[in-house]
Amino acid sequence: MSALAEPSLAEATVPRPFAVAERRRETADTWTLELEPLGGPALTPLPGQFTMLYAFGIGEVPISVSGRNGERLVQTVRAVGAVTEAICASEPGAVLGVRGPFGNAWPLELAEGRDLVIVAGGIGLAPLHGALEHALNHRERYRGLTLLYGARTPADLLYRVELAELRERGGLQLEVTVDAADEQWRGHVGVVPKLVGRAGFDPRDAIALVVGPEIMMRYAIEALADRGIAADRMFVSMERNMRCGLGHCGHCQLGPTLICRDGPVYSAAAMAELMEVREL
Amino acid sequence: MQTIDELLREAPLFVALEPAQLELIAGCATNVHFEADHVLFREGDPADQFYLVRHGSIALETFAPARGHVLIETVEPGEVLGWSWLFPPYRWHFDARALTEIRATAFDGACLRGKCDDDPALGYALMTRFARVMIERLQWTRMRLLDVYGNVGAR
Numbered sequence: 001m002s003a004l005a006e007p008s009l010a011e012a013t014v015p016r017p018f019a020v021a022e023r024r025r026e027t028a029d030t031w032t033l034e035l036e037p038l039g040g041p042a043l044t045p046l047p048g049q050f051t052m053l054y055a056f057g058i059g060e061v062p063i064s065v066s067g068r069n070g071e072r073l074v075q076t077v078r079a080v081g082a083v084t085e086a087i088c089a090s091e092p093g094a095v096l097g098v099r100g101p102f103g104n105a106w107p108l109e110l111a112e113g114r115d116l117v118i119v120a121g122g123i124g125l126a127p128l129h130g131a132l133e134h135a136l137n138h139r140e141r142y143r144g145l146t147l148l149y150g151a152r153t154p155a156d157l158l159y160r161v162e163l164a165e166l167r168e169r170g171g172l173q174l175e176v177t178v179d180a181a182d183e184q185w186r187g188h189v190g191v192v193p194k195l196v197g198r199a200g201f202d203p204r205d206a207i208a209l210v211v212g213p214e215i216m217m218r219y220a221i222e223a224l225a226d227r228g229i230a231a232d233r234m235f236v237s238m239e240r241n242m243r244c245g246l247g248h249c250g251h252c253q254l255g256p257t258l259i260c261r262d263g264p265v266y267s268a269a270a271m272a273e274l275m276e277v278r279e280l
Numbered sequence: 281m282q283t284i285d286e287l288l289r290e291a292p293l294f295v296a297l298e299p300a301q302l303e304l305i306a307g308c309a310t311n312v313h314f315e316a317d318h319v320l321f322r323e324g325d326p327a328d329q330f331y332l333v334r335h336g337s338i339a340l341e342t343f344a345p346a347r348g349h350v351l352i353e354t355v356e357p358g359e360v361l362g363w364s365w366l367f368p369p370y371r372w373h374f375d376a377r378a379l380t381e382i383r384a385t386a387f388d389g390a391c392l393r394g395k396c397d398d399d400p401a402l403g404y405a406l407m408t409r410f411a412r413v414m415i416e417r418l419q420w421t422r423m424r425l426l427d428v429y430g431n432v433g434a435r
Contacts, residue, residue: 122429152429179424181351186379188337189354191420198358213428219419 004046007100012246015054015097016040020090021072026158029079030123031088034072035096042071045101047108047130048237048265051075052245054097055086062242062260063087064127065101073098076126076158102245103264106131107235111207115144117199117229119220121192121212122151125158127237127264128211139171144201146173150192150216153178154185173200192216196223203228210268211237214275221268231269238264238271284309287385291332293360293409301402308391312384320361320376327364327372328389333357336382341375353417354379360413365389 018035025031037043045051045065053075054060061083067074079088090096108116108131116135120128135145147166151157157176167174175195177188188195192212208229210220217236224234240252240259247261255274257263284306288294294302312331314320320331323342331338338355352374355361361384364372370389396403 150429152427156429177354179427179429183348185351187354188356189339189351191423193423194420198356215423215426215428219423 004049004105007102007245011043012099012102015052015060015099017095018073018098020092020094020096023090023092026076026160027156029088030076030158031079032066032074032076032159033087033090033096034069034074035098036072037098038095042068043073043098043101044068045073045130046105047134048106048127049101049103050127050242050264051098051100051102052242053077053083053087054099055083055090056095056097058086059083060097060099060243061087062102062239062245064237064264066126066129067133068130074129076123076129078123100245102242102260104262106209106237106265107207108134110233111135112141113143115146115201115206116142117144117146117148117196117201117206117208117224119148119192119196119208119210119212119224120150121216121220122156123158124211124213124216124237125149128209129159131209136166136172144173144206145171146175146199146201148175148177148192148195148199150177150179150195150212153180154182154187175199191219193219193223196220196227201227206233208234209237210234218275221272225268231272232267234268235265236268236271238266284311284385287311287332287334291385292358293332293413297405301399301405304395304399304402305387305392305406308388308395309385310388312382312386314378314382314384316378316380316382318378318382320378320382321372322375323372325372327362327370329386330360330362330365330389331384331386333359333361334383334385336378336380336384338382339377339379341377343375349375360410363410363414365393366407366410 017038019038021036022034050062050064052060053063063075066076077084077087079085118128135142166172177190181189208224210217238259242260243249243251245260247258252259288302339351340353341349341351344350
């Protein structure tokens with residue numbers, strides 16, 4: 001992988017205009033946008049990094065980078081408030097502001113020659129999508145590759161077409177589960193940590209990447225630890241109220257760390273205690 | 281093909297049991313096979329067995345008026361299906377239906393209860409293992425009740 005993409009001072013502080021080149025509906029409230037730079041070089045974020053997306057006149061939010069398509073930035077956004085609703089409603093041709101990329105990346109080099117286990121819950125698959133894509137594009141570098149993905153219902157699953165294609169293509173152990181099934185669903189029903197217990201990987205030589213709601217991450221880490229993966233070989237991506245992206249404003253402070261600057265990717269060993277502190 | 285003794289030795293449910301205890305349990309076990317869509321049991325039926333799934337997927341369901349069959353959970357290889365055989369009135373609380381071809385080991389509940397009554401150490405060992413299964417299912421159910429993937433802002 002290339003070196004960590006760090007924004008210039010201008011990229012970090014002034015939103016650059018990007019046009020919505022394509023918009024795909026993932027679920028009832030989630031869209032994937034492909035953003036094309038309007039002048040200037042393309043951004044080269046690494047899997048795990050995030051940008052600050054700006055809906056002009058409304059506000060700015062941190063959004064994980066889900067991948068790149070040529071010069072385009074691919075980001076999956078769930079409409080949960082005024083800013084994300086405006087971003088999701090942006091039709092092709094609309095212009096959004098982008099700052100970044102910010103933060104650190106998934107430690108994919110560490111997983112080379114080992115089993116890579118990706119555990120995602122809900123919208124948590126979006127920040128992991130780039131890592132999965134990278135591993136699939138460099139499949140020979142990894143021993144086993146596993147994706148365990150859980151969502152609320154079948155209608156809430158992200159990247160459904162892509163996942164179906166990946167299942168057909170092989171090279172990936174893919175297990176998908178939902179909390180509540182509909183009549184058409186033929187897969188697993190239950191929580192995603194349950195999938196960890198029977199997934200095929202060597203816990204003594206595996207790296208796990210986990211993203212989802214914090215409760216789900218805690219259970220998933222517990223299940224991975226039960227299988228025998230050490231805490232310093234499990235990584236999570238944390239989310240707090242990132243604002244400046246530079247570690248200056250302090251909005252995303254989590255105990256001794258500033259997530260926008262030191263994260264969002266941390267080892268489970270580093271996060272274990274902090275995730276249990278209610279005040280944080 | 282593996283014998284029941286071998287299957288039990290490899291089953292996570294029975295980890296760390298003494299060989300003599302495994303032998304007692306094996307005496308109550310038989311290997312079973314079901315085709316897809318086979319109904320293993322229905323709610324209210326006598327719960328005289330439990331299953332250790334080795335291959336395939338089983339739907340734990342209930343029937344709700346106006347909704348039909350509601351799939352509650354799937355039970356997969358390595359997992360246990362059924363604990364109603366442990367407690368009176370020994371009746372199933374849900375339906376179980378094979379979603380795929382199933383290979384499993386079935387355990388006779390009355391046979392095992394009798395051996396547990398005769399050998400409290402075996403009873404304790406089995407009870408702690410089933411308690412762990414039940415607690416795990418309870419935690420998973422609680423996690424689902426939390427609706428962790430829901431839109432917090434919309435609540």
